[in-house]
Structures are given as structure tokens and as C-alpha cells.
Amino acid sequence: MTLPGERVVVRAPAKINLALRVGALEDDGYHDVVSVYQAVSVFEEVSATLPRDGVSGVTVSVRGTGAASTPLDSSNLAVRAALLLAERAGVPADVALSIRKTAPVAGGMGGGSADAAAALLACDLLWGTGATREELVEMGAELGADVPFALVGGTALGLGRGDRLTPVLGRGEFHWVLALADEGLSTPAVYRERDRLVAAGAPAEALDPDVPAPLAQALRAGDAAALGPALVNDLQAAACSLRPSLQRVLDLGRDHDALGGLVSGSGPTVAVLVRDRSAALELAVALTASGLASDVRRVTGPVHGARQVDPVPTSPFHPSNTPPTGPIDTIR
Known part of the structure; x- marks a missing residue:
């Protein structure tokens, strides 16, 4: 039985989109998508x-x-x-959530979705609701398209709104350099710009509900050199139209012999694929010096989905126990 003061700590990964194909605007105002997600070593942490x-x-x-x-x-x-979760499990919704964020807000990496995934698992463990991973994934899909993937992690194909997931076979580790912006991009605004560009004559291919063949082959082989040219994002032109500096980041990556690069999701985070850790460090230095990014991260993928981690020591002198910034709201 969980006692007052006990806590559970869960970490869930942010993601990048190795492929994002966007269908036509549907009557409900949404677009069907075919997305290939990869979880990367940027983790959101939720303490419950x-x-x-x-x-x-x-x-x-x-x-x-x-x-x-x-x-x-x-x-x-x-x-x-x-x-x-409290509503579905029939338990009191009593919990203090503390979120430690490392993913950019509105950055196209699903940081908020990772928070939701971590909170689902943490509250399930804290309250002892006994939800299965499949039940948590179903609840996650109700919260947002990227939440189920943050629970699952790895590399996966997402259909529909991106929430119907199928694991994608792959091997090896891939090295990425992330260029973060100091201001987010509105996902609805990027989709509207995508629709405007298509209406103005930009190409729009029919959706193929499968992993693009060159991408699938590169992942199965663990071949970073083959993966680079296979990266694709149908929202990239729209994101670069709204934020031209994103194209300059991509150009800089190409000038430094990157294997490939793309805007992640609706942006504005740019993910650049490189050969190894040494190349990642070289590009990170160049990006930092360029002033094109507010922050630069070197990360790897794929990584695991949401999972419990050991709480930090309870001593008030432990550096991880410094008070969180910002006010605390109570929701009943």
C-alpha cells in the first residue's frame, strides 16, 4: 500500500520524426499522417x-x-x-506532480507528450491501479498523438493521427545533433502553411501506409549513411517558410558533411544525422558558433520508452532536491 509522502519517478523520451508524410485535410479538420518516430536521449522526468x-x-x-x-x-x-487515469481506475485524483523538463516546449519533439506518458506510468505505479501497458497506450492516445510513442519508445511507425503504432525493426545506434530554437512553432500554424503551399501548387503525394522502403532498409541494416538521404518531412517546407533560419541550419549541417537532416515534426527543432560522436561534437561546435540555435544537443537513438527510475536521495542537501521554479497549481 502506498503511504503519504511516497513517490514514484518515471522518465520518458522525446522523439524526432525520421519520416513524416502528411495526407490531405480531412472534414474533421485533421490530416492523416504516416510517421516514423525515433526516441532519442532527451528525457522528461515526472515525480508523482x-x-x-x-x-x-x-x-x-x-x-x-x-x-x-x-x-x-x-x-x-x-x-x-x-x-x-484516476477517472478510469476509479481512484481519487490525489497526487503531487513535479516535472523536470529537458525537451524544448513547442519544439516538435513531443516534450509535453513525454510528460503525459511519464505521468500515466508514475500515477499507475503510485496508486497501484494495475493498468496494462496496452491500457496506458490507449489512454495516451486520448491525450495526444505522440503520447503512445513516448510510452513505447524505440523506433515505430505511426498511422492515423500518428497514434496507431507498429514497432520498426532496426539495429545499431544513430548519432544526432539537435539545433533548438528559443521560440516554438505552432503546430496548427505549420499545418495551415502546409495546406497553403499545397493549394499554391506544391507537390502532395498520396499516403503510403508503410515505412518508406529506403528508410526501412537503412534502419534494418543500422546504416547511418543510407538513413540520411531517406529522411523526409512533408511539413519541412512549411516550417522553413514560417521560420527561414531553419533552412540555414540544414545548410550548415550539409556544409559540415552531415549524413542528412530534417526539421523534426512541425519544428522548430532541427535534427542532423552524423556519422559518430566525433562528427557530432564538430557540428555542435559549428552550430553554437553560428548563432543559429539557442541550444545545441548531441543525442543518440533509439532509446527505451517510459520507465521507472530510482528516486533521488531524500536528503534536502541533495542537489536534485532544489525547489522547482514557478508556482504550484491545484486541480480538483
Whole structure:
């Protein structure tokens, strides 16, 4: 039985899109997509603690990357995840959530979705609801298209809105350099720009509900050199139209012998594929010096999905126990 003050810590990965093909605008205002996700070594961490002293409801605090712009009410995906699980399991929605963010907000890497995935698993373990991974994935799909993948991790094909997942066979480790922007891009705005470009005559291919063959072959072989030319994103032209500096990042990567690169999802994060750690360091230095990115990360993929990690020591002098920034909201 979980006692007041006990906590569970879960980490879930951010993602990049190795392929993102976008279908026509549907009557419901959405686009069907075919996406190939890869989880990379950028992790969001959610601590779920059972409140003490009769406190009820969901409280949330945030620290780290983009904490100041992360909502602290029921629009926060992690809060919505806790409330949804409590409703489905028939348990009181009493939990203190503490989120440590490392993924950019509105950066096309699914950081908010990783928060939701981590919160689902953390609250399931804290409350002892006994939800299966399949049930958590189903709930995740109700919260957002990228949430199921943050639970599963690895490399996967996503259909529909991107939430119907099939694992993609692959081998090896891939090295990426991420160029982050200091301002996010609105996903709806990027899709609207995509629709405008298509209406103006930009090519729009019919969706093939499978992993593009060159991409699948490169992943199976663990061949980074073959993977680079196979990267594709139908939203890239729209994102670069709205934020021309993204194309300059891609050009710089090409000038430094990158194997390939693309805007991740709806942007503005740019993911550049390189041969190894040495090449990643060289490109990261060049990107930092260029001033084209507010932050540069060297990461690898694929990595695992959401999983529990050991809580940090409870001593108040431990550096990981510094108070989170920002206010704490209570949602009942």
C-alpha cells in the first residue's frame, strides 16, 4: 500500500520524426499522417508523490527547459493524464506532480507528450491501479498523438493521427545533433502553411501506409549513411517558410558533411544525422558558433520508452532536491 509522502519517478523520451508524410485535410479538420518516430536521449522526468496532511487534488510544479512557459493548470498534459487515469481506475485524483523538463516546449519533439506518458506510468505505479501497458497506450492516445510513442519508445511507425503504432525493426545506434530554437512553432500554424503551399501548387503525394522502403532498409541494416538521404518531412517546407533560419541550419549541417537532416515534426527543432560522436561534437561546435540555435544537443537513438527510475536521495542537501521554479497549481 502506498503511504503519504511516497513517490514514484518515471522518465520518458522525446522523439524526432525520421519520416513524416502528411495526407490531405480531412472534414474533421485533421490530416492523416504516416510517421516514423525515433526516441532519442532527451528525457522528461515526472515525480508523482502521494500528498500529505489531507491535501487533495492534483498539484503540479515544473522546472528546467521552458518551465516559465509550461502551463500549470488542467491544460498541462501531465495533469490531464493523472485525471484521466484516476477517472478510469476509479481512484481519487490525489497526487503531487513535479516535472523536470529537458525537451524544448513547442519544439516538435513531443516534450509535453513525454510528460503525459511519464505521468500515466508514475500515477499507475503510485496508486497501484494495475493498468496494462496496452491500457496506458490507449489512454495516451486520448491525450495526444505522440503520447503512445513516448510510452513505447524505440523506433515505430505511426498511422492515423500518428497514434496507431507498429514497432520498426532496426539495429545499431544513430548519432544526432539537435539545433533548438528559443521560440516554438505552432503546430496548427505549420499545418495551415502546409495546406497553403499545397493549394499554391506544391507537390502532395498520396499516403503510403508503410515505412518508406529506403528508410526501412537503412534502419534494418543500422546504416547511418543510407538513413540520411531517406529522411523526409512533408511539413519541412512549411516550417522553413514560417521560420527561414531553419533552412540555414540544414545548410550548415550539409556544409559540415552531415549524413542528412530534417526539421523534426512541425519544428522548430532541427535534427542532423552524423556519422559518430566525433562528427557530432564538430557540428555542435559549428552550430553554437553560428548563432543559429539557442541550444545545441548531441543525442543518440533509439532509446527505451517510459520507465521507472530510482528516486533521488531524500536528503534536502541533495542537489536534485532544489525547489522547482514557478508556482504550484491545484486541480480538483
